Amino acid sequence: MKNHIIFFSGGKSSFSVADWVKTKYPEDNIVLYFTDTKWEDDDLYRFINEASDALELPMLTHAEGLNPIELMFEKKLVFNSRIGDCSKVLKMRVARQFLKKGIEPEVVEWRNKQYLKSDDFVTDATLYFGIGWEEMHREGPIRKNWKPFDVVMPMIEEVIDNAEILKKYGLTEPRLYKMGFAHNNCMGRCVKAGMGHHRNLREQMPEVFKELMEQEHHLKVCVDAFRYIKKIPDDEIDEEYREFLYRQLDDAYRDYFYGRAKKPKVYVSPALTMEKGLIEFTTYSFMKRSRKGVTKPFPLRDLNREIQQESSQIDIHDVGGCGCFVEFDENDNDDDASETMSCKINTN
Template identity: 65%
Template sequence: MRNHIIFFSGGKSSFSVADWVKTNYPEDNIVLYFTDTLWENFDLYRFIDEASDKLELPMLTHSAGLNPVELMFEKKLVFNSMIGDCSKVLKMRVAADFLKKGKRPAIEKWRNKKHLKDEGFTTDATLYFGIGFEEMHRQGPIKKNWQPFQVEMPAIDHFIDNNEVLKRYGIRQPVMYDLGFSHNNCNGRCVKAGQGHYKNLKQKMPDVFRQIMEQEHHLKMCVSAYRYITDTKVPEADRIPPHVQEIMLQELDDAYRDYFYGRADKPKLYIHPAAGAIYEYAKIKQYSFMKKSSEPYPIRELHYDDEREPKQIDMFDIGGCGCFSDPDMNAEVCAI
């Protein structure tokens, strides 16, 4: 009996791959493996639970216990199309630590474990990803990252009609597809998404758009303050002494922690430590998830541009993190 692990993202393709594996290896040990960012749309959980039930396959869920915005706060870094540690830390590292090292994360839960045929399901397992021919650029990095495991991507090698598979099982597709999103990840808030993606988010899910707009703004303020406090480029005479730095950094954390962890509607009042400094070192730097050309393009600007004087944006700029395909999965940044 062989072991098969399907990386189960909550998307239609990963469900179709799970069906393909079960159809072709009905007597083998098959596990659906979901790494939860804790930032997903409520309907994603309905979809994966229903899929596990109707496929009659066990589903293992792992999570680091942080969502992307909490991770950004802890690292004092605003992720964007060039830096996406949420995928590396919350998905890739969690999965790699478990499958390669046997290390279990902060959160673990099973669904339908009664269908598990053998507890040693990670031994010599074949890993499956719901990558289709339109994402073949991800095939090479994924296979390289997961050596020495054998990696298969049935949707590249075989024609699979996702909608036909869903219809056969009588499962409704995730609501994010109904709303025009290209994937079912992070409730439409992917920090590597583009202008077209966020424009759609504003139109279809205005409350979610407003919340992520506010969070991006407060992250920018928090990171700017942190960078100023610790900036070694400031001349010695104007630099904050180390013992004062420690106090200020603790106050900064206290001011924002409850907000980013969902325990407060707004951050506590925090006076930017650079407020009285020389302007050259006091100005707040621009950080944002999106890029417009090579410049940061904050979600607030997208919002205000719409309200004031609409500007042309790239509606074909959809973007996305491409989880598990980062070529530097085994680099030091992934081991934070």
Template identity: 50%
Template sequence: MQNHIIFFSGGKSSFSAADYVKTHFPDDNIVLYFTDTLWEDEDLYRFIYEASDKLELPMLIHSRGITPAQLMVQQKFMANNRVGTCSKELKMKVSSKYLKKGIVPDVEKWHNKHFLKAEDFITGATLYFGIGFEEMHREGPIRANWKPFEVEMPLIENIIDNDAILAKYGIRQPRMYDMQFSHNNCKGRCVKAGQGHFKNLLMKDEKTFIELMEQEIIISEYIRYCKQPAIKSGKLPDHMYKDVWEFVSSGRKSEKIINILSNTDYLKSKRRLLGEDNKGQPINKAYTFMKTLSLEELEKQPIQCDIWDIGGCGCFVEYEANE
């Protein structure tokens, strides 16, 4: 009996990969493996649990117990469409440390564990990714990063209709696809997304867009605040951390948070008064997810965005296996 681990993202392609493995290796030990950023759409969880039930496969869920926004506050770094530290820290490192070194993260949950056919499901396992031909640029890095594991990508090597596979099990696709998102990650909040993606979020889920926009503003100002020499050196205490952490964790807005959100134009005009970059130069630009545009600017001028700039996470591409 062989071991098979499907990296189960909550997307249609990873479900098709799971069906492929289940169909071709019905008597083997198969595990669905989901790394949770805790930032996912509510319907993603409906989908993965329903998938585990109908596939009759065990699902292992791992998480560091923090969201991408909380990670950015901890690191004092704004993840962006050039550097996706959130996917690296919350997904890639979590899975790599567990499968290669046996390090269990802060949060571990099983669903349908009774379908597990052997407790040791890692030794000699083949890893499966729901990567299609349109994402073949990810194939090489994923294979390299996961050595010495054998890696398979059924959607590249076979013609598979994701919608037909869903229909086979009578499972409704995740609602993010109904909202015309290209993937089902992070409730449309993927920081590596582009203008077209975020415009779609604004049009389809304005509440989530506004929440993300406010988080971008607050995290940006917090990073800038922490770059003050006196704060950075520890000579003065960090008076913002508690308020910022509570805001990104629960949405609660203290007086400090309300003041920042109410005075974004003023902060922009006075940005040279606080914070220096690594070269000692005054910081005069907000930290943003996208390179050329903040979500606040996009919200005010959505019609001018580049609708073809979609972007995407591309998990397991940037992570170096030897870290």
């Protein structure tokens, strides 16, 4: 009996791959493996639960315990089209630590574990990904990153109709596809997505877009304040007081970014007084290229304004997305993955 692990993302293709594996290896040990960002649409959870039930396959869910917004706050870094550590930390690192080192994350949940045929489902396992021909640029990096595991991508090697597989089990596809999104991840809030994607988010889920815009704003203020403190000359502040300011600022925003308060706590200190425009904002979701070819920050508030003005500068074909399990951080220390990142600052 062989082991088969299907990276189960909540999308239609990974469900089709699960059906393909079970059909081909019905007597083997098969596990659906879901790495949860804790930022997903409720309908994604509905879909993967129904899929596990219909396939009669066990589903293992792992999660770091943070969502992308919380991770940005902990790192004091605003993610964007070039930096998407949410997929690296919350999905890739979690999976790699478990499958290669046997280290379980903060959150471990099973569904339909009664269908597990052997508790040792990792040894010599074949890994499966729902990567299709249109994403073949992800094939090479995924195979390389998961050595020495064998990796199979049936959607590239076979002709599989997702609609037919859904019909076979009588499942309703995740609602984000019906809303025009290219994937069913992070409730349409992918930090690496582009203008067209976020315009669709604003149209389909205006309250989600509004909340995301507010979170972006407060996160920028928080990050810029940390950077301001860091730039205070050593001869004007001792390190003990600098650390005290870091902690005070961290506490002022923690409740908000962890969903315990509607607004960040107000914290006023002469040491944090900043003139308007003193520190340039970073960008959140994507970068806008000017006529001269210079890439500039383009936050959600600017996108929202241009949508309202029906600007021709919005590229509706700019969809983008993170493409999880492609960019492993070779400098990442797996053994320190659980280390708290509070008050750490990325100034790149």
